[in-house]
Amino acid sequence: MPIITEIEDLRRLHKRRVPKMFFDYCESGSWTEQTFRDNGSDYSKIRLRQRVAVNMEGRSTASTLIGEPVAMPASLAPVGATGMQRADGEILAARAAEDFGIPYTLSTMSVCSIEAVAEATSKPFWFQLYVMRDEAFVKNMVERAKAAKCSALVLTLDLQVLGQRHKDLKNKLSVPFKPSIANLADLSTKWGWGLEMLGTKHKSFGNIVGHASGVSDLSSLAVWAAESFDPRLDWEKVKEIKRMWGGPLILKGIMDPEDAKEALNAGADALVVSNHGGRQLDGALSSIRALPRVMDAVGDKVEIHMDGGIRSGQDILKALALGAKGVMLGRSYIYGLGAMGQAGVTRALEVMHKELDVSMALCGRRDVTELDRDILHVPRGFSGDWE
Secondary structure: OOOOOOHHHHHHHHHHHOOHHHHHHHOOOOOOOHHHHHHHHHHHHOEEOOOOOOOOOOOEOOEEEOOEEEOOOEEEOOOOOHHHOOOOHHHHHHHHHHHHOOOEEEOOOOOOOHHHHHHHOOOOOEEEEOOEOOHHHHHHHHHHHHHOOOOEEEEEOOOOOOOOOHHHHHOOOOOOOOOOHHHHHHHOOOHHHHHHHHOOOOOOOOOOOOOOOOOOOHHHHHHHHHOOEOOOOOHHHHHHHHHHHOOOEEEEEEOOHHHHHHHHHOOOOEEEEOOHHHOOOOOOOOHHHHHHHHHHHHOOOOEEEEEOOOOOHHHHHHHHHOOOOEEEEOHHHHHHHHHHOHHHHHHHHHHHHHHHHHHHHHOOOOEHHHOOHHHEEOOOOOOOOOO
């Protein structure tokens, strides 16, 4: 068993053990991937303020997210097709999150259905909803989330149209899978992944196939998905979904202060500062650069979370110190899942938790809920003093 001391160790294992098309699906952004790269690299521009001779006994990383107690201020982000990174991937990730003590968010575009994940876990999880043209499907998904006792609905706002990701096109990633010679050659070297996939009953998109009108198999899913994301999504529809859901609503994809104000007016219980991992609008600000301006606009009125580029506990620390109530972890846990299954997700969380705890201590703080900008050195103009 390899020694895992950092998230990069899991990323390398993930790349070795998972077919290239699915690794690239995770490890890619749109167009030039500038925003994808900035999401990670911009954390390094923020420095930490080291403090000494401060009593560090009795530290705590415990907090709450939308009223739920958490072991650290983090949740697992919704990631489409997680079950293609590892057989039963959504179930494995949800179990790891539950055992660790943080929320898991199931994607609309998951392989394992909402019912399958609910059956395999013992605590409520969050459900992420995409708004589709088919209003009956959207209503049905909300009702299924209620029936599964999901504790929050995460509504993604930044996928009205699909950003172009060159790697997916070059790898000929499609639903259903249409093998090329290169893909088949690569799959022949990933026999462990293949054997696990042969052994699972979860091979489709369980939230959609058999539930959306006219979608009975993967072939009909491809046609449906290509034309189903609703470009008409607006704030009135957000309010309608809020009324339909009736529980805590988290709005994901907020990057602009004006949108943050609109989200607040629409009844959001929490916002996620997010650019979809750099997978939608290439050239947008990194999430960590956008966070301070959103905080300034609405941070005292609503709970702010963020995602994008988080690969360490120090990244989490910096986001929290800039005002975020919590972070969503995406690729960092997918690396662990692809590398080692449920144990890999757990290891990713352990690594980041330890980095968060130790870094917090060396900055002179004992409680994660008391972090603020005083522990940071932030460069002038970092938050985007743009024209």
